Amino acid sequence: MTQEGAGGAASGLRAFTVRRGRAEDAAALADVFHSAVHGLASRHYTPEQIAAWCPEAPPPELFRQRVCDGRKLWVAADKADVAAAFIDLEADGHIDMLFCHPRAAEQGVAAALYGQLEAAAQRQGLVQLYVNASEAARGFFERQGFAVERRREVERRGVTLHNYRMVKPLA
Template identity: 40%
Template sequence: MIQIRKFEGQDTGPILDLFYETVHTVNARDYTKEQLDAWAPLEDMSAKRLVWERSLASHITYVADIGGTIAGFGDMTNEGYIDRLYVHHRYQRQGIATALLNTLEAEAIRLGAAKLFTEASITAKPFFERYGYSVLKEQTVIRSGVSLINYRMVKSIGK
């Protein structure tokens, strides 16, 4: 059974592992190995633990917990920017991303946000479109000197 709960500091290590594994498996169908390595470099993961922990703690962050295992996580700013939404490759297509997105959207509505924004990967774009997000523009971002395409997306919420 999926439990959606607030992020806790000890979740950071499992989240970093989940992020790396998800990017390098799920996103591999849409990005090259060079792009995946720039997006989620293995050698940076442990070094960035404190940066990630601070970021996740400063955002509105939820994790999907299945029997003590973090199967996914999502976070957003108070302004309604969904920064990250990832589900471990072993837990894809089980409603976890939907549960996390619904939780973030409900929180944004509670906070009075009028819109939600995200920068979705090629892989995630169809998921966000299914939930009412529209593409504002395709954009190229640079990670460690490597270009990656993603999509600036928006959804109106609330009143």
């Protein structure tokens, strides 16, 4: 599925393709994660919290395992077929990760990824989706129909961060 991004020429990513993630995407996924935390989430968390959350790009092997562990994972790939964003869905309806590289932000990439995920969840017969959304992702998930159940405090490397337990019933 190809989606045209809404961003202008200065935004970097004008067109992208949503496809299933592959093991060979692992290094790009690690880069997207690190870049999103340091480039987008840093607007909502302190430098200390960002350093505790993601001090350096995680090893690609972590993402290679995620692609192959049974969860569903989609990427938004640029014209060179390099992942610029990704989302995953675990069998119980948990969305563990949604991250977008800053060069792909505000172009409809996350919405396109989420659309694929929700359609797959409905085909799978899931009755609910849930996520522990960062402050940066909370608004996005609210726009997709999720409601906040509660704010959560989590500790990473001795530093407290917060996120939000959010749920969405599926019809």
